[in-house]
Amino acid sequence: MMKSVDVLNLDHVSKSFPATGQGGEPIQILEDVSLSIQRATSTAITGQSGSGKSTLLQISAGLLSADTGNIKFEGKDLPGMNDEQRSRLRSRSMGFIFQNSLLLDDFTALENVKISAMIAQSSEHVALKKALDMLKLVGLGDRLDHKSDQLSGGERQRVAIARALVNEPSVIFADEPTGSLDEHNAQLVEDLLFSLVEDREVALMLITHNLNFAGRCNLIYRLHNRHVEVRS
Numbered sequence: 001m002m003k004s005v006d007v008l009n010l011d012h013v014s015k016s017f018p019a020t021g022q023g024g025e026p027i028q029i030l031e032d033v034s035l036s037i038q039r040a041t042s043t044a045i046t047g048q049s050g051s052g053k054s055t056l057l058q059i060s061a062g063l064l065s066a067d068t069g070n071i072k073f074e075g076k077d078l079p080g081m082n083d084e085q086r087s088r089l090r091s092r093s094m095g096f097i098f099q100n101s102l103l104l105d106d107f108t109a110l111e112n113v114k115i116s117a118m119i120a121q122s123s124e125h126v127a128l129k130k131a132l133d134m135l136k137l138v139g140l141g142d143r144l145d146h147k148s149d150q151l152s153g154g155e156r157q158r159v160a161i162a163r164a165l166v167n168e169p170s171v172i173f174a175d176e177p178t179g180s181l182d183e184h185n186a187q188l189v190e191d192l193l194f195s196l197v198e199d200r201e202v203a204l205m206l207i208t209h210n211l212n213f214a215g216r217c218n219l220i221y222r223l224h225n226r227h228v229e230v231r232s
């Protein structure tokens with residue numbers, strides 16, 4: 001059996017936000033949260049609106065700092081890095097998909113994906129080849145030259161997935177990736193994400209309110225009252 005490999009490790013992470021407005025109290029969002037995300041494994045994060053799921057994802061990706069606790073990405077201490085090291089790590093090793101992923105408006109599907117590869121320091125012709133391969137993989141080989149406003153919502157989301165994957169990240173952070181899609185496109189995106197976990201051995205951290213979607217994951221965590229628990 002393949003040894004499981006932790007891509008991401010959160011150890012006793014706590015996070016509060018300062019008070020907003022006058023006389024408000026700081027709000028504690030996460031307390032003592034420990035979890036790990038493994039290669040070739042899908043992990044769902046569920047929980048009510050406001051329970052801290054997106055906060056947890058942003059902390060995991062080094063986009064937001066925790067108050068206390070350790071966060072290791074591929075064994076490296078995320079909070080200990082400077083901004084430049086963190087953003088380099090993000091562009092090379094992390095892929096992001098959000099509910100309404102934004103594409104660059106004036107650019108075609110192909111350019112949107114290619115630019116992401118170039119930011120991670122691929123040469124232009126390598127970036128072009130990678131972008132083409134990825135767009136074909138997500139079924140958009142015949143929409144390469146369409147600009148953002150010439151694509152359907154589902155197609156835009158698949159471009160966003162191609163863009164998230166073009167640098168072969170070790171983890172995909174997906175925050176409600178099917179939240180604004182119709183059933184058919186949601187199913188396409190769902191299937192695509194799980195096939196990537198299987199075929200490319202990426203780790204998927206998936207936030208979703210959809211319990212069927214979460215149910216397809218290898219592991220489900222639920223955030224509740226500032227803590228995480230494993231759902232069986």
Ligand SMILES: Nc1ncnc2c1ncn2[C@@H]1O[C@H](COP(=O)(O)OP(=O)(O)OP(=O)(O)O)[C@@H](O)[C@H]1O
Binds near residue numbers: 027051056
């Ligand atoms: N910058 C901030 N300052 C103050 N409070 C914040 C800030 N960001 C988030 N919060 C609060 O933290 C809580 C958790 O927010 P978060 O976005 O993580 O929730 P969520 O579980 O992703 O919810 P949803 O399912 O609605 O997306 C919310 O109550 C929110 O109001």
Ligand SMILES: [Mg+2]
Binds near residue numbers: 053054055175
């Ligand atoms: Mg959220």
